[in-house]
Amino acid sequence: MWYFVCPEVVFGEDALSRLAELPGKSAFIVTDKNMVKLGLVDRVKEQLAQAEIVTDHVFDEVEPDPSLETVRKGSAMMRRSEPDWVVAVGGGSVMDAAKAMRVEYVRPDMPAEEINPFSLGLDLGSRCKLVCVSTTSGTGAEATWAIVLTDTQTETKLGLGSRDVLADIAIVDPALAASMPPQVTADTGMDVLTHGVEGFTSTFKNDISDGLCIRAIQLVFQYLPRAVANGDDMEAREKMHNAACIAGLGFGNSMAALAHSLGHALGTVFHIPHGRAVGLFLPYAIEFIGEGREELWAEIAYAIKQEVPDGSKAVPVLNRALRGLAGSIKQPLSIAEAGVPADQFDRAMSKLIDNAVADSQLVSTLRVPGEAETEKLFRYAYEGKSIDF
Numbered sequence: 001m002w003y004f005v006c007p008e009v010v011f012g013e014d015a016l017s018r019l020a021e022l023p024g025k026s027a028f029i030v031t032d033k034n035m036v037k038l039g040l041v042d043r044v045k046e047q048l049a050q051a052e053i054v055t056d057h058v059f060d061e062v063e064p065d066p067s068l069e070t071v072r073k074g075s076a077m078m079r080r081s082e083p084d085w086v087v088a089v090g091g092g093s094v095m096d097a098a099k100a101m102r103v104e105y106v107r108p109d110m111p112a113e114e115i116n117p118f119s120l121g122l123d124l125g126s127r128c129k130l131v132c133v134s135t136t137s138g139t140g141a142e143a144t145w146a147i148v149l150t151d152t153q154t155e156t157k158l159g160l161g162s163r164d165v166l167a168d169i170a171i172v173d174p175a176l177a178a179s180m181p182p183q184v185t186a187d188t189g190m191d192v193l194t195h196g197v198e199g200f201t202s203t204f205k206n207d208i209s210d211g212l213c214i215r216a217i218q219l220v221f222q223y224l225p226r227a228v229a230n231g232d233d234m235e236a237r238e239k240m241h242n243a244a245c246i247a248g249l250g251f252g253n254s255m256a257a258l259a260h261s262l263g264h265a266l267g268t269v270f271h272i273p274h275g276r277a278v279g280l281f282l283p284y285a286i287e288f289i290g291e292g293r294e295e296l297w298a299e300i301a302y303a304i305k306q307e308v309p310d311g312s313k314a315v316p317v318l319n320r321a322l323r324g325l326a327g328s329i330k331q332p333l334s335i336a337e338a339g340v341p342a343d344q345f346d347r348a349m350s351k352l353i354d355n356a357v358a359d360s361q362l363v364s365t366l367r368v369p370g371e372a373e374t375e376k377l378f379r380y381a382y383e384g385k386s387i388d389f
């Protein structure tokens with residue numbers, strides 16, 4: 001038995017107006033300062049006002065890679081304002097923080113760091129529902145039940161989540177993603193790509209999520225370079241915004257894998273944006289997993305119209321396409337290219353290995369590296385060498 005869970009997904013032009021139809025009295029908005037500055041929070045408030053929902057409380061302090069302290073602060077404010085809706089307006093960090101805050105608000109007996117896949121029967125929605133308004137085209141957090149938080153004491157990422165924390169409504173309105181600068185568009189787009197590839201090849205892959213993952217990969221190849229080159233290309237924006245949600249629905253129900261473990265480890269220590277970090281490792285993870293997924297690599301290559309010649313392996317064909325796409329949007333192909341100095345990299349090695357080995361995404365990786373292999377993976381990825389072990 002397996003589950004496919006998803007929120008109500010409202011997508012396309014004017015999807016934001018779904019907010020004007022919500023029942024209820026008050027909403028607590030979770031966001032960051034940039035969203036306020038860009039005027040997106042005001043647009044959300046305007047829609048909620050049409051539904052006669054009060055929005056007196058806005059928590060705009062969510063930082064990239066949100067910490068447990070931020071979640072505590074937000075949930076304490078929620079308890080004081082007693083909303084019947086939480087409305088998250090932002091990217092993955094904001095949406096994940098909002099998911100965790102709602103848990104702590106409705107269930108004060110459950111601190112965020114204890115949320116795990118067996119935390120079920122939380123019954124959050126009877127007291128407070130969650131809407132995720134996504135403003136980046138990347139994490140797909142609007143559609144997943146995962147929560148990634150950072151423990152700032154130990155410099156580790158906490159992979160948390162439970163089916164019960166899923167948003168009730170996901171709003172995927174391309175106009176809200178239109179303000180992403182090219183670099184953020186590229187970084188977050190690499191996250192979508194990695195979700196699609198890993199969701200399609202993880203050990204938890206399944207018939208329901210497969211089609212979503214493949215479609216997301218196709219959309220990224222077709223539209224990400226356009227969205228990066230011209231942020232006003234609204235067709236590309238819309239397709240990438242949909243792709244992010246589709247990949248979220250896919251990998252959210254099948255899990256990510258090795259590239260995410262390595263990317264989380266590197267990103268946490270060197271503060272590299274999530275999508276850039278996981279995208280960097282994707283070709284190396286594919287090479288390392290290799291043979292065991294040969295048929296699936298070939299299926300992905302076929303889906304993006306790359307021919308695998310008879311008698312050849314699919315991995316080099318697929319990786320050439322992945323690296324070609326990444327290069328075309330100026331994404332780093334090695335850790336050195338990502339700007340990590342060699343001496344700092346060497347000093348951080350044991351931390352990187354510890355983080356990667358402990359990462360929750362390894363659970364769903366077909367070939368799990370040991371500590372020595374993990375170190376080699378990092379070193380090869382630093383230099384941009386093909387995996388040969």
Ligand SMILES: [Fe+2]
Binds near residue numbers: 260274278
């Ligand atoms: Fe991701």
